[in-house]
Amino acid sequence: MCSKPIDTLISNEVAQQQTIRSHAIIRDRKMIGKLFSIVKLLGKLSLPFRGHDESIISNNRGVYIEFVHFLANNGDDVLNEHLTNSNKNQMYLSPQIQNDMISIIGNEIRSKIVGYIKEAGIFAVLMDETTDVSHKEQLTVIVRYVNPLNGKISESFVALLENPITTGEEITNILIKKLNSLGLQVEDIVGQGYDGGSNMSGIRKGVQARIRELNLLALFTHCYSHSLNRVLVNSVCNYRNIEVSKFFGIVELVYTFIEGSAQRHGYFIERQREIQSDQRPLHLVGLSDTRWNCRASSCQRLLNEVVFKSVLDTIEHVCATTTDGNSRGTATGLLASISTFNFVISLVTVTPILLAINIISETLQSCQIDLLTANKQIHVLKIELQRLRTENVWLDAFSKAENFAIKLGLNTEFSTQRSRRVSCRVDNNPSTGIIFSPKDNLRVNFYEALVDSMISEINSRFPNQLINFAFLDPRNFEAIDAEENLLKLVHQYKKISPDRFIAEWNLTRHFIKQDTPLLDVYNELPHSYTELRYMYRILYTLPVTTAHAERSFSKLSLIKTKLRSIMCEDRLESLMFCSIEKEILLSLDNEELISKFVSMADRRLQLS
16 A cells, blocks of 8 residues: 555646646647748748648658658657657648748748837838739838848838739828738838839829828839839930940840750850850840840840850851741841941940949949939949040940951951931031041941930939938038038928937037948947937938849749749748748747747647
8 A cells, every 4th residue: 555645646646747748848849849940941942832742642742741751750859759659630730730830930020020110210111013923913012221230221021912903092002001000100101112103103193192192201212223224225225326226136136046946055055165165155145124234244245255156156057057048037137237347346335334334233222222322323323434435435445346356257347338318308418418437427326326325314314312311421521511401401300300410410520530431320320319310210211222122023933933823912921021031030939939829729739
């Protein structure tokens, strides 16, 4: 017989049961933590979760289940024990469990981002639209703000919204509804950034106009990258400059002719290997009105000596071997066009212009760039275009074109063109008109016309807006009218005390050096300089481009594919959070995610 009292035996039994339960909770929570880690990994890499056939007999049960079993079979004792000993209704591998975990992670990422935005106090909205693979109109919402953790500019994804009606009114209503659901106020918007669509940027019925009706201080900035791309597209497609349009038409035809046939493309690649066996063969780049760097990449690639020689050889090969009349005719005409010195010098002179524009475009796409720096980059581009227009640059390019043509065995003489008859309505005495030589004609009617058109487009598309913000740059602190212009700026914002702002600004002039980078000024200001810090936050928050919104569409195309086209919007948005906001995703604590998972529904496992 047991000599212990009955109450002691009961206490020991209860303690033993509690110990067993505690061990079970630790074991089960550790297992769920492993599953959350797998979900985060797949979400970060934009990989699909589900399989077409997830039954036990299937050889491909989907990435999620296959990865769980792979880890269990290769040394993960926690998952191995779970899969071996758990009941079939306690595996926690079902689609519903996956959706719950994905939703929890997405909501946690969004919650952290919204917390940062609220702590920042003010923000700017960037939006763009696209059609996904299931033909749904999707609206991505990006918020730009000064991150309270480090004082740097952040652009964060906050929503992906299905938008079947694309009017300015409907998009505005959707945006306001979403901001309200996140606890963000329209009154805190200080900037808006959209592309040039009339439903977004229209001055009367566009989204920007409707938001400004609610908040006059929500300044609108037309995306600088889109504007710069339009500068390029309008200049090269200008009907007044036929020579430029013809040149880019030939460049595009070279791409479509060679890349449009697997046989021609194969011969083109093989010729590069024969000419230069120690280098990787290059592909041609096509043109597009919406891809910002395609023209620079296309011309730069074609300017490669090996590539150009391979293009000539490929077209000559087609002329000599094809039995198709249309292909032979196209090849003959194309060969005659690109073999001329006119085409070579056009290629040599245009490429530096396109590269300069491309470099500025890439600079503008950084989320860390501010409006003043962006305006400086545009000003630098104008100066560079004016330099490229000088005679010395033209003569240097002409010399390079001659050397390039000689290396390729091409003629360095200009092809003669018949002079166009001048209408009597234009000139009653055509014989007195100026007749250019072929060289001067190319310079005036092609090269200088292109540069002049670009400079004109830049002046019209990038007016000197928000000039008063320029006096927040330390290099402009000592300007004669700096204080006057800053007062004009401050009076637009009722939350800022003008007297205190000017007092803080005058003190700042004594300890902020003139060579201090603009983005570093905010972090060097004492926290007691509340008015001046607020104004710098406004400056940093004003958007420059919608490039981050465009990048989110790249993630959308990776996540929602033809095989995943029926994905629901909530799951899609959560996976977008995982793929875009990787830093926040990796910082999430699994224990907090498990606690959310437990509170979401009753669970069969002992998790709390």
